[in-house]
Amino acid sequence: MAAPTDLKEISSSLRNLFTLLTKGPEAEQAAIEKARPKDVRSISLHNLHTGEKSSVDYWIDGQYEKDALAEINKVLRDHRNDAVCEINCELIDYLSSLQRKLGVEDKTLEVISGYRSPASNAKLRQKSRGVAKESFHMKGMAVDIQIPGTSSDLVFNAAKDLKTGGAGYYGKSRFVHLDVGGVRSWRG
Known part of the structure; x- marks a missing residue:
């Protein structure tokens, strides 16, 4: 200088x-x-039904960020009727932890299903026996995802290893169900 x-x-x-x-x-x-440097947790989501994308820092220095959580709630809303639910923060942390474990923090999670209203869940139950009557989707505690460029089998196994909640692998449909309703796993 x-x-x-x-x-x-x-x-x-x-x-x-x-x-x-x-x-x-x-x-x-x-x-x-x-x-x-701040302690930050981030997540990027793409709702495949609405086309909406969002990348947010949802947790900064020990605090959940209210506006970021509202954005996540919006992106994970029921795409059938636009009903919004408060998504469980443990579920968001589960998704973030899964991304870190897989080393894919830079990738966007593709969302097949987030929140599901009771009416939507009932309609889906009529079409498929695999839809739970008391689905965690109706409580904002579950999401069905895929990660571009990452095999769903790998995502499923990493989710099981985290022992954070439920992990279901639906190989035919190529998505992984994640929920925070208790540690368990299954293939559907």
């Missing part, structure tokens, strides 16, 4: 130095805190 050459520059530099020196240890601590 070149030395200041005119009186204005010298005066400004001295003023900045004086301000820094007179603020004391509180200012120094604040500067350190500001420079410290």
Whole structure:
């Protein structure tokens, strides 16, 4: 950095130095805190039915971010009737942990099914015997996903290894069901 050459520059530099020196240890601590890397959890979602995409930092320095959670709730809403539900934070953490375990934090999770209203769940039950009457989807506690470029079998096995909640592998449809209703696994 070149030395200041005119009186204005010298005066400004001295003023900045004086301000820094007179603020004391509180200012120094604040500067350190500001420079410290934040503990951040992020997630990227793509709802395959609505086409919506969202990438958010949903947890920063020990706090869930209200606006980010609202965005996640919107993207994971019931695409059949636009009903929105508060998605369980443990489920969001499960998805984030799964991405870290697989080393695919840079990839977007493709969502086949997030929240399901009771009416939507009942309609799906009429079409398929594999839909639970008391589905965790209706409580904002389950999601069906796939990760582009990552085999669903690998996603399923990583989810099982996390022992965070339920993991179901639906090989014919090539998606993985994840929920936070208790640790268990199955193939459908």
